[in-house]
Amino acid sequence: MVDKTKGPQVQSTVKDESLIAVRREQMIQGAIKLFKEKGFHRATTREIAKAAGFSIGTLYEYIRTKEDVLYLVxxxxxxxxxxxxxxxxxxxxxxxxxxxxxxxxxxxxxxxxxxxxxxxxxxxxxxxxxxxxxxxxxxxxxxxxxxxxxxxxxxxxxxxxxxxxxxxxxxxxxxxxxxxxxxxxxxxxxxxxxxxxxxxxxxxxxxxxx
Amino acid sequence: MVDKTKGPQVQSTVKDESLIAVRREQMIQGAIKLFKEKGFHRATTREIAKAAGFSIGTLYEYIRTKEDVLYLVxxxxxxxxxxxxxxxxxxxxxxxxxxxxxxxxxxxxxxxxxxxxxxxxxxxxxxxxxxxxxxxxxxxxxxxxxxxxxxxxxxxxxxxxxxxxxxxxxxxxxxxxxxxxxxxxxxxxxxxxxxxxxxxxxxxxxxxxx
Amino acid sequence: MVDKTKGPQVQSTVKDESLIAVRREQMIQGAIKLFKEKGFHRATTREIAKAAGFSIGTLYEYIRTKEDVLYLVxxxxxxxxxxxxxxxxxxxxxxxxxxxxxxxxxxxxxxxxxxxxxxxxxxxxxxxxxxxxxxxxxxxxxxxxxxxxxxxxxxxxxxxxxxxxxxxxxxxxxxxxxxxxxxxxxxxxxxxxxxxxxxxxxxxxxxxxx
Amino acid sequence: MVDKTKGPQVQSTVKDESLIAVRREQMIQGAIKLFKEKGFHRATTREIAKAAGFSIGTLYEYIRTKEDVLYLVxxxxxxxxxxxxxxxxxxxxxxxxxxxxxxxxxxxxxxxxxxxxxxxxxxxxxxxxxxxxxxxxxxxxxxxxxxxxxxxxxxxxxxxxxxxxxxxxxxxxxxxxxxxxxxxxxxxxxxxxxxxxxxxxxxxxxxxxx
DNA sequence: CATGAATGAGCATTCATTCAT
DNA sequence: TATGAATGAATGCTCATTCAT
Structure with missing residues (x-):
């Protein structure tokens, strides 16, 4: 009986849904590690991208704002x-x-x-x-x-x-x-x-x- | 049997201890109000000073860093x-x-x-x-x-x-x-x-x- | 007595001249519409490609820089x-x-x-x-x-x-x-x-x- | 019979009105020079600040957005x-x-x-x-x-x-x-x-x- | 040929902190 | 002591361009 309600969806410019899933998972894992260390506010988007294993530009292909990362996490x-x-x-x-x-x-x-x-x-x-x-x-x-x-x-x-x-x-x-x-x-x-x-x-x- | 241990002391360029006490009280009350609304990270030092009722310059006469305000609070x-x-x-x-x-x-x-x-x-x-x-x-x-x-x-x-x-x-x-x-x-x-x-x-x- | 002087030529990686003509015409029409609305600087190359009816990758098969689009227009x-x-x-x-x-x-x-x-x-x-x-x-x-x-x-x-x-x-x-x-x-x-x-x-x- | 209607006012964090006038004049002169050379879009705010003779931080004490500079000009x-x-x-x-x-x-x-x-x-x-x-x-x-x-x-x-x-x-x-x-x-x-x-x-x- | 994911240099803007008055 | 103008490092985000598929 898990609730299947979807929360606010995070927009992505990338079309391939399965790629989105993969990249977001990388992003989430990197971000969790980073947020543990320095918290959300002190983590920069560049650091998040790096922790996720891709460039800042790529990060923003999968989210719209930094807050989106926190939400996904x-x-x-x-x-x-x-x-x-x-x-x-x-x-x-x-x-x-x-x-x-x-x-x-x-x-x-x-x-x-x-x-x-x-x-x-x-x-x-x-x-x-x-x-x-x-x-x-x-x-x-x-x-x-x-x-x-x-x-x-x-x-x-x-x-x-x-x-x-x-x-x-x-x-x-x-x-x-x-x-x-x-x-x-x-x-x-x-x-x-x-x-x-x-x-x-x-x-x-x-x-x-x- | 309240513990009297003093925590890390916050430096001030002002010498008049009672004035320090007064100003810091203003600062704390203003900051609490502000932090309630927007949290520590989103509150700027200018806003803290304003909420405390004095200028940004004066704020920094009684603290050294923004974090000091949070500590005092x-x-x-x-x-x-x-x-x-x-x-x-x-x-x-x-x-x-x-x-x-x-x-x-x-x-x-x-x-x-x-x-x-x-x-x-x-x-x-x-x-x-x-x-x-x-x-x-x-x-x-x-x-x-x-x-x-x-x-x-x-x-x-x-x-x-x-x-x-x-x-x-x-x-x-x-x-x-x-x-x-x-x-x-x-x-x-x-x-x-x-x-x-x-x-x-x-x-x-x-x-x-x- | 129309002057037939050719201006600076815009390079393309595509060789089929008639295809180039077709694509560029699409591009020009899309771009004019877009530039009307937001001007050259505010129009992104992605938007130009979209307005032209093809992908960003394809756009760059027919031009070398964004400025080329303006020139063609x-x-x-x-x-x-x-x-x-x-x-x-x-x-x-x-x-x-x-x-x-x-x-x-x-x-x-x-x-x-x-x-x-x-x-x-x-x-x-x-x-x-x-x-x-x-x-x-x-x-x-x-x-x-x-x-x-x-x-x-x-x-x-x-x-x-x-x-x-x-x-x-x-x-x-x-x-x-x-x-x-x-x-x-x-x-x-x-x-x-x-x-x-x-x-x-x-x-x-x-x-x-x- | 010069019209005295004021247009949209540009906000400044600085209080001294005469200083605002002086700094804005510097800004306008620097910006005109710069816009002549490269146009508004290609001129960066840093360049504008430099042309005006002060730092980027100071520039933003006298305007709110880059567009404000253009408006002032x-x-x-x-x-x-x-x-x-x-x-x-x-x-x-x-x-x-x-x-x-x-x-x-x-x-x-x-x-x-x-x-x-x-x-x-x-x-x-x-x-x-x-x-x-x-x-x-x-x-x-x-x-x-x-x-x-x-x-x-x-x-x-x-x-x-x-x-x-x-x-x-x-x-x-x-x-x-x-x-x-x-x-x-x-x-x-x-x-x-x-x-x-x-x-x-x-x-x-x-x-x-x- | 066409596609679109990846890249990173570049930009506008913010804000903690300093210091001359 | 109090003030507030000046500073510039830091940051979120964009977008022209490339290239593997």
Whole structure:
């Protein structure tokens, strides 16, 4: 049930669609590496082109403005995380399912630490339109968790109102993301497994309190 | 027990310390307003000077680089939140104390929504040195919560290991901050009171699970 | 007695002369349309190619530089006006002949308003060499008028020195062209017929004053 | 009776009005020299700044876009010619007055050959708004001549309708300007005095024909 | 011959910072 | 101390031209 809504499309003067895909992928990978190092604002278009492996002129054959690069990067990251989240859906409504879903989610976050950090720090540099699209993608992720919780409620294992579900889902998602954007605070004190275990306990006990 | 560690000092060609204080306060207030609107990178030094109420020349009498302004702003915001957190300390170790501390903290966050958002989005633009200082301030905030939890453990009301305390304190702090940086996701669905109540339940039940 | 002097030749990698002629005609028509709208400098080679109906690569099979396009356009316009002027020659030397020649010339100008405006505004963008050629074409047009006047002098209907003839011929040509390049000043106040009539009176009475 | 209508104002970040006047004058003089050589499009802003005697940064303290420079140049040229035309007005309505006014006008054109050529070639590069303003200045010049002719009609020395006056005034103005923009065709054949004399005869005899 | 992707020199414009007054 | 004019390195973006397919 992945949302197929297309966000604002980035224009290209190149016609060959598959070439566009290839070049944009190069661009995105180069840009992610660069943005990690210096952030979006300090990265120049020339550096982005170089990191992507082509010239500044070629870069602009595939985008219209520098902001387009950021948008493509953010879009790509979200698509990547949504892709990984898709298999959460097939689970039943037991608490054990929830636990393994949480584990799965945290593992995914851990596999995309830099990407998620970029997303968190640079989204505000997008146009309002692009921001809205990125936020809609974030909503989808929260919605996945909400659906998991609803299933647990339906199965009678836990009891929560819709508001509580919405709030808890947001909390869990944020908690996961904090493993990325609070690296400096968390990674030195906790291993990923420890952290997952503790977060799972905190969350499961927490929602049982409702 | 507020930490008095001074961070990297910002140089000024002006000698009158009280004048420096006055001008920097003007600068910080103007800059916060500006950064809210356009972010640090898009705000120009001229605009900052204008927002502060003096000329670009005067601005540079009180700072050395544009980054200094951001540093002063971040420092000011942290000092402000630390000031408000100070009274948490005087509480005893009951769960009710903890609950009211949580409420107090969330109220504080709600009173500094824009400031905290700026902090979250712009910290990465600081020099490594200044970032380290700002992070140390963040650690202090977490430390306040850790101390609260420890007192609860000491009073026997709850039972947690040090690692769990560290992790839970971080979680709570992040959860509070998310009220600021996930405004778009949370404020339309929940009132502040609702949100505090749910977060409190989630957290208290959660840590009781340890 | 049309001058057959060839101007600087534009190189092409294509060998089929008739194909060259076809493609260049497409190019010239497209370019005229484009230059009307945005002028030579603001029109890109891509746009020229598109307006001509082929790709940028093909465009460059038939020219060497963007300036070549302008040259071909200017050359084409002059050839067109020279072609139309050719029949002036066959007239005798009466003032009535002169009058109808003037009318004919102004009608021709009116049929090439946009083209002449392009010529007037863009000639300076040509290389010195190409400019010289275009000027030589302009001289030919003036020469046509000079010959007309000379015949009137020979027939005894009017009396003018060579210098006066040269100057009057230039004046008439400019006056005609001004119907194109001062459109904004003249077309709202005068119909073409009115204008021709007044110009004819002014000119004929004028030269009779010599 | 110089028109004092202000055209679109060019913004400056500099506050000192008299300094603005000085720097813009430097800019205009440098730009005229440069535009003479290479035209507006081929002149870079850096070259303009250099020709004006200051840095690129300073240039942009006094204008907002490159087009502003062209506008300032055109405006300055028109103001200059209008200033010189002002004294035409004081004449009476004799044909001799007209003759000396014509002479005066042609002398003025001769003193502004390059400037007028720039005007003729670059006006089209201005924005529609700026173009409209420049055209209105041109209308004023024509209007001066119209007034001269009207006075001659009133004094009974010649007889012309309003339409004829409008058309003749335009013709005379164009004829004068052609001394500048057809330099290559006229200056080699005629001295200024010769040219003025012939043009005067042509024009006076011409309008007497109405 | 035709195509269109690739190239990079070149350009307008911005903005942090300095310094003479 | 305060001011604001001057500076020029840096940057996003364009576009004429080339060349492999």
């Amino acid at each position: 953010c879009d790509s990251i979200y698509k990547q995380s949504m892709g990984r989240l898709a298999n959460f859906e097939i689970k039943e409504g037991t608490v054990d399912d929830l636990k393994s879903a949480i584990r799965e989610y945290f593992l995914q976050v851990d596999g995309m630490l830099d990407e998620l950090t970029i997303m968190y720090q640079e989204t505000k540099s997008l146009s309002k339109e692009a921001q809205a699209y990125v936020f809609s993608k974030e909503f989808e992720i929260v919605a996945v968790v909400e659906r998991l919780l609803k299933r647990c409620v339906q199965s009678g294992e836990i009891s929560m109102t819709d508001k509580q579900i919405h709030m808890a889902a947001n909390s869990l998602v944020v908690q996961g993301q904090s493993w990325a954007f609070r690296k400096w605070a968390l990674h030195r004190q906790h291993t990923l497994d420890e952290y997952i275990e503790m977060q799972t306990t905190l969350f499961i006990s927490g929602i049982k309190g409702f | 971040c420092d000011s915001i942290y000092k402000q939140s630390m000031g408000r957190l100070a009274n948490f300390e005087i509480k005893e170790g009951t769960v009710d104390d903890l609950k009211s501390a949580i409420r107090e903290y969330f109220l504080q966050v709600d009173g500094m929504l824009d400031e905290l958002t700026i902090m979250y989005q712009e910290t990465k633009s600081l020099s490594k040195e200044a970032q380290a200082y700002v992070f140390s301030k963040e650690f202090e905030i977490v430390a306040v919560v850790e101390r609260l939890l420890k007192r609860c453990v000491q009073s026997g009301e709850i039972s947690m290991t040090d690692k769990q305390i560290h992790m839970a304190a971080n979680s709570l702090v992040v959860q509070g901050q998310s009220w600021a940086f996930r405004k778009w996701a949370l404020h339309r669905q929940h009132t502040l009171d609702e949100y505090i109540e749910m977060q409190t339940t989630l957290f208290i039940s959660g840590i009781k699970g340890f | 200017c050359d084409s316009i002059y050839k067109q006006s020279m072609g139309r002027l050719a029949n002036f020659e066959i007239k005798e030397g009466t003032v009535d002949d002169l009058k109808s020649a003037i009318r004919e010339y102004f009608l021709q100008v009116d049929g090439m308003l946009d083209e002449l405006t392009i010529m007037y505004q863009e000639t300076k963008s040509l290389s010195k060499e190409a400019q010289a050629y275009v000027f030589s074409k302009e001289f030919e047009i003036v020469a046509v008028v000079e010959r007309l006047l000379k015949r009137c002098v020979q027939s005894g209907e009017i009396s003018m020195t060579d210098k006066q003839i040269h100057m009057a011929a230039n004046s008439l040509v400019v006056q005609g062209q001004s119907w194109a390049f001062r459109k904004w000043a003249l077309h709202r106040q005068h119909t073409l017929d009115e204008y021709i009539e007044m110009q004819t009176t002014l000119f004929i009475s004028g030269i009779k004053g010599f | 055109c405006d300055s040229i028109y103001k200059q010619s209008m200033g010189r035309l002002a004294n035409f007005e004081i004449k009476e309505g004799t044909v001799d007055d007209l003759k000396s006014a014509i002479r005066e006008y042609f002398l003025q054109v001769d003193g502004m050959l390059d400037e007028l050529t720039i005007m003729y070639q670059e006006t089209k590069s201005l924005s529609k708004e700026a173009q409209a303003y420049v055209f209105s200045k041109e209308f004023e010049i024509v209007a001066v001549v119209e007034r001269l002719l009207k006075r001659c009609v009133q004094s009974g020395e010649i007889s012309m309708t309003d339409k004829q006056i409008h058309m003749a005034a335009n013709s005379l103005v164009v004829q004068g300007q052609s001394w500048a923009f057809r330099k290559w065709a006229l200056h080699r054949q005629h001295t200024l005095d010769e040219y003025i004399e012939m043009q005067t005869t042509l024009f006076i005899s011409g309008i007497k024909g109405f």
